[in-house]
Amino acid sequence: MLKTLAAQVKEFKKDSILTPVFMILEVLFETMIPLLMASIIDKGVETGDINHIYKVGAMMGVLALCGLWAGVMGGKYGSRASTGFARNLRKAMYDNIQDFSFSNIDKYSTAGLITRLTTDVTNLQNAYQMLLRMFTRAPASLTCAMIMAFTIHAELASIYLIAVIALGGCLILIMSRAVKYFQKVFQKYDDLNASVQENITGIRVVKAYVREEYENQKFFKAAENVYKMFVKAENIIVANMPLMMFTVYACILGLSWLGAKMIVVDDLTTGELMSLLTYCMNIMMSLMMLSMIFVMVTMSFASAQRVTEVLNEKSDLQNPENPVMEVKDGSIVFNHVDFAYKKSSTEPVLKDIHVEIHSGETIGIIGGTGSAKSSLVNLISRLYDVTSGQVKVGGVDVRDYDMEVLRNQVSVVLQKNVLFSGTILENLRWGDKNATEEECMRACRLACADEFIERMPEKYETYIEQGGSNVSGGQKQRLCIARALLKKPKILILDDSTSAVDTATDAKIRRAFAEEIPNTTKLIIAQRISSVKDADRILVMDNGHIDGFGTHEELLENNAIYREVYESQNQGGGDFDQAANMGGEN
Template identity: 85%
Template sequence: MIKTLAAQIKEFKKDSVLTPIFMILEVLFETMIPFLMASIIDKGVETGDIGHICKVGAAMAVLALCGLWAGMMGAKYASRASAGFARNLRKAMYDNIQTFSFSNIDKFSTAGLITRLTTDVTNLQMAYQMLLRMFTRAPASLICAMVMAFTINAELASIYLVAVIGLGICLVLIMSRATKYFQQVFKKYDELNASVQENISGIRVVKAYVREDYENNKFFKAAENVYKMFIKAENIIVANMPLMMFAVYACILGLSWLGANMIVVGDLTTGELMSLLTYCMNIMMSLMMLSMIFVMVTMSFASAERITEVLNEKADICNPEKPVKEVKDGSIVFKDVSFSYKKDSQESVLSDINLEIASGETIGIIGGTGSAKSSLVNLISRLYDVTKGEVLVGGVDVRAYDLEELRNQVAVVLQKNVLFSGTILENLRWGNKNATEEECKRVCELACADEFIENMPEKYHTYIEQGGSNVSGGQKQRLCIARALLKKPKILILDDSTSAVDTATDAKIRKAFAQEIPDTTKLIIAQRISSIKNADRIIVMEEGKINGMGTHEELMETNAIYRDVYQSQNQGGGDFDENVKQGGEKE
């Protein structure tokens, strides 16, 4: 874990090295001041030597200024190093997340990834800055003060040794008890973020069903859980200060009592006693800083583990050593394909799929909910890898292709249509960042999106809100289809992508595809048979297997499921899942 995190320091190594150096210099300058103060009292104040007081006082002022300068430089470099470290961590995590396949993404919740990129990184940034500054300063100050105290009077300085050992044992016990609560609190943060994200993204549904009170209570419970967990940890850590102050006052009392007796008999001077009392505060404050460091490290340890999980997660799907850089055509072949989302799963989502699709062919895919239609087409663009068998595109196994090249030639319009904040043109250019406005307009004509875009005040420069919240479901689907067409793919997959489009517009889109992109292989998943009726072939899926395949006329004669669905849709019904059950019973 430490090695993984340390690798992200990168260009801030120099700042990370300079910070401890300046902190040690600051400690050295500060440690000399009490020593000189003893000289002022013993050789200046008691003897009335004004010259000595001025000389030593000037030296103390110089040391104080030097300590101030060293402290400022240490703070400067520590801030730069910790902020840079946090920046690199966020970038490394974000970059790694971009390489994840769908199976990798499934391991992490969205709220969990957001917490890792924000709260967890902030905790680690604060801990790193504290380590660079305080973790150097506190031990250095402790050691220097102890050395100077023993130099002045070893017998009195032994009081510090007893206090340090006793206090150290207490701090270890406190930290060990608090650690388990800090490790749990960030899981509660995930629940809190999940509640916020779910509420905001679904705010229209919340208001439509008047569930504001329910969502408020849900958020309050998540916030309350975080609060309670922090309270449990803080109730333990709060013992730090009383223990520290008890140790400080005990040392002062011990020094005052024993020191006064030693001054009376002449074994100690007043100035030396004053220096020892000052070093007492230095030592105890160093222990206080160490306890704060332990608190931060304890809190950040859980964050460090969570960040490391993301950084160490390796993409399940990656390029082969010598990838194929060209997709010859849009032909697709499934050979004995089986697939399950979890490698160790005993049940397959897809089983024994054998299928050949010629380049330029239009294939309709229909089936009930959970029949694995989407899973089938996701294997083509290698969003998932097959568990068994192979999928060939252009005569080559998809696992042999360069991922970028394959996905550029296999355009997928997923079930969940996503638009990003920006203009319509900016969203369309996700398909081709170099596309001209004329090319964008052309694909919008094919997807029948130009019909509503031209009626907008700013037309193609109209701003789309995050998630496409200011356009309708059908408009969003047509924009997503246009975006996919802009890639000029050899294979176009429409995964139930016209479900929110009226039948007339759906027919226009299909007609435009047939006329304008005849050489592109088209796979259309649909619930309406009218959307795929004119396809070259139609595949009927049931429980992860191909139940039937053929033209509309062939399936009407040979496949009971397809026939019953067609009849029910023509009669005004059309619940596919229900008809699959009825058809299965009839067969």
Template identity: 85%
Template sequence: MIKTLAGQIKEFKKASILTPVFMILEVLFEMMIPLLMASIIDNGVEKGDIGHICKVGIAMAVLALCGLWAGVMGGKYGARASTGFARNLRRAMYENIQNFSFSNIDKFSTAGLITRLTTDVTNLQMAYQMLLRMFTRAPASLICAMVMAFTINAKLASIYLVAVLVLGTCLVLIMSRATKYFQQVFKKYDELNASVQENITGIRVVKAYVREDYENNKFFKAAENVYRMFIKAENIIVANMPLMMFTVYACILGLSWLGAKMIVVGGLTTGELMSLLTYCMNIMMSLMMLSMIFVMVTMSVASAERVTEVLNEKSDITNPENPVMEVKDGSIVFNHVNFSYKKESSEPVLKDIDLQIHAGETIGIIGGTGSAKSSLVNLISRLYDVSEGRVLVGGIDVREYDLEELRNQVAVVLQKNVLFSGTILDNLRWGDKNATEEECIRACRLACADEFIERMPEKYHTYIEQGGSNVSGGQKQRLCIARALLKKPKILVLDDSTSAVDTATDAKIRRAFAEEIPNTTKLIIAQRISSIRDADRIIVMDNGEVNGFGTHEELLANNAIYRDVYESQTKGGGGDFDEASNQGGEA
């Protein structure tokens, strides 16, 4: 974990080294001041030597200014090192997340990743700054003050040793008890973020069903859990300050009582006692800083583990050593493919899929909910890797291709359509960042998106709100199809991407595909048979297996599931696939 995190210091190593150097210099300058103060009292005040007082006073002022300069420089470089460290952590985590395969992403919740990128990294930033500054300053100050105190009077300085041992033992006990609560509190942060994210994403549904009170209560419970965990930890840590102050005042009383007796018998001077009292405060303040560091480090250990977990997660899908850089055509072969989302799963999601699809064919895919239609097409662009068997595109195993080249040639319009904040042109150019406005307009014509875009006041420069909240579901689907077409892919996958489009527009889109991109292999997942009946061939999926594969007429004649669905949707007034297939199963 430490090695992983330390690897993100990178260009801030110099600042990370200079910070403790300046902090040690600050301590050395400060530790010399009490000695000079003793000299002023013993050799200046008591003897009435004004010249000595002025000379030593100037030296103290110079040391104070040098200490101030060292402290400022330590703060400057410490801030630079810690903020740079946090920046590198966030960048490294974000870049690693971008390289995750779908199976890697499935391991983390969205709320958990957000917490790690924000709260956890902030905790590490604060802890790193404290380690560079206070963790250097506190031990250095403690050691220097102890050495100076023992140099002045070893008998009186032994009081500090007792105080340090007692206080150190108590601090270890406090921190060990508080640690377990800090480790749990960040999991509660995930629940809090999940509640906020879910509510904001689904705010329209919340308002439509008048569930504001329910969502308020759910958020309050998540916030209350964070509050209770912090209260439990803070109730333990709160003993730190009283314990610290008790030790400080006990040391002062002990020093004053014993020191006064020693002054009377002549074993100690007044100036030396004043220096010892000053060093007492330095030692106690060092211990107080150490306790604060322990609190911060205790909190940050849990954050460090969570951040390291993301940084160390390696993508399941990587480029081969010598990748193939060209996809010859859009032919697809599934060669006895089995697939599971998790290696330990006993039952595969896809079972012995054996299919051959020719380049330029239009293939319909139909099946009930959970029949693994989306899982099947996700293997083509290598969003997941097969568990057994092979998937070939253009006659070559997809695992041999360069990932970027493969995914540029396999355009997927997923079930969940996502648009980003920006103009319509900005969103379309996700398909091809160099696309001209004319090319964007042509893609929109193919996807029948030009019909509604032309009615907008600013047309293709209309601003799309985050998530596409200012366009309808059907409009969003057509924009996503146009975006995919701009990639000029050899394979186009439409994963139930026209479900929110009316049947007339759906027919126009299919006709445009047949006329304008005849050489592109088109895979169309649909629930309506009308969307795929004109396809060259149709795959019927059932429980992760291919139940039928053929033309519309062949399946009507030979496949009971397809025939039942067709009859329910034509004679029964447009029935649902799941309902029809269940009726067929009962029959």
């Protein structure tokens, strides 16, 4: 874990080294001041030597200024190192998340990843700055003060040693009890973020169903859980301060009583006693700093584990050593494919799928919810790897391709259409960042998106809000289809991507595909028979296996499921799922 985190210091190594150097210098300058103060009292005040007071006072001023300069420089470099460390952590995590396969993404909740990128990294940033500054300063200050105290009077300085050992033991006990609560509290943060994210994403549904009060209660419960965990931890840590103050005042009282008796018998000077009292405060403040460091490190340890988990997560999908860099055509072969989302699963999602699709064919895919239609097409662009068997594109196993090359030739319009904040043109150019405006307009004509874009005041410069909240579901689908067409793919997959458009527009889109991109292999997942009946062939899925594969006419004659759905929809009897009664999720 430490090695993983330390690798993110990178270009801030110099700042990370200079910070403790300046902190040690600050301690050395400050440690000299009590000695000079003792000299002023013993050799200046008591003897009436005003020159000595001026001379030593000037030296104290210089040391104080030097200490101030060292402290400022330590703060400057420490801030730069810690903020740079946090920046690198976030960038490394974000970059790694971009490389995750779908199966890697499935391991983490969205809220959990957001918490790791924000709260957890902030905790590590604060802890790193404290380690560079306070964790250097506190032990150095304690050590120097202890050495100077023993130099002045070993017997009296033994009081410090006893206090440090006793207080250190108490702090270890307090921290060990608090750590278990800090480890749990960040899991509660995930729940809190999840509540906020879910509410904001679905705010229209919340308002439509008048569920504001329920959502308020759910958020309050998540916030209350975070509060309770912190209170439990703080109730333990709160004992730190009174324990510390008790020790400080006990040391001061002990020193004052014993020191006064020693002054009477000339075994100690007044200046030396003042110096010992100053070193007493230095030692106790150093212990206070160390206790704060232990609290911060305890809190950040749980964050460090969570951040390291994401940094060390390796994508399940890797490029081969010598990847194929060209997709010859859009032919697809499923060669006795089995697939399960988890390796430990006993029941595969797809079972013995064996299908050959020719380049340029239009293939309809139909089946009940949960029949694994989406799982099937996700294997083509290698969003997941097969459990057994082979998926070939252009005659080559998809695992032999460079993944970027393969995915550039397979355009997928997923069930959940996602648009990003930006103009319509900016969203379209996700398909091809170098696409001209004319090419974007042509893709929109093919997807029947031009008709509503032209009615907008700013047309293609219209700003799309986050998530596409200012366009309808059908408009969003057509923009996503246009975006996919701009990739000029050899394979185009529409995963139930015209469900929100009317049947006339659906027919126009399919006709445009047939006329304008005849050489592109098109796979159309749909619930409506009308969306797939004109396809070259239709695949009927049922519970993870192929129930039928043929033309519309062949399936009407030979496939009971397809015939039942066709008759149901022609008689106005509802959608595929109602007719086939296949339950589950796609």
